[in-house]
Amino acid sequence: MNNYLESVIKQFEYYKLLGEKTFAQISEDDLFWQANEESNSIATIVKHLWGNMLSRWTDFLVTDGEKEWRDREGEFENDIKDAAELKAKWDEGWGVLLNTLRGLTDADLETIVYIRNQGHTVLEAINRQLAHYPYHIGQIVYIGKLRAQQWNSLSIPRGGTQAFNEQKFAQPKQRGDFTDDALKKE
Secondary structure, X not given: OOOHHXXXXXXXXXXXXXXXXXXXXXXXXXXXXXXXXXXXXHHHHHHHHHHHHHHHHOOOOOOOOOOOOOOOHHHHOOOOOOHHHXXXXXXXXXXXXXXXXXXXXXXXXXXXXXXXXXXXXXXXXXXXXXXXXXXXXXXXXXXXXXXXXXXXXXXXXXXXXXXXXXXXXXXXXXXXOOOXXXXXXX
């Protein structure tokens, strides 16, 4: 368990970065684009992530993760007004999540927390959200690819696998996380 919390923080930061790199490649109007009435815009997905993150990670160890004040149904109304509001919700949700994770210790991982009265160990609750949030980040990236005038790959670009692998295999074996290169501070 020594590196579990460090690893999940890096994973969450990586998926946050993928969302942000997508936002940077599309117009403000494209943040609000919906394919049809049943689909969500990027703004709506961000609003849902924000609501979920605030609910799940506020008072994480002591209150149910589905807070009475959460308006989950309202999260799916496409009513964010502009990119600045979207960014504020994005940053607030991720801030609550990451600050909570950074405050946990290995000793907390077996503590039982509840989501809708269903008990989870802290480790299970983290894993639940580590599956949930990347699912939605994938939707954001997909919409971004559909809407971008020019898409810059967020992973190994098409046709770049051989060069990428050659560069990786030219290095000695080492311990690391796949997010390390993406999360390097510029």
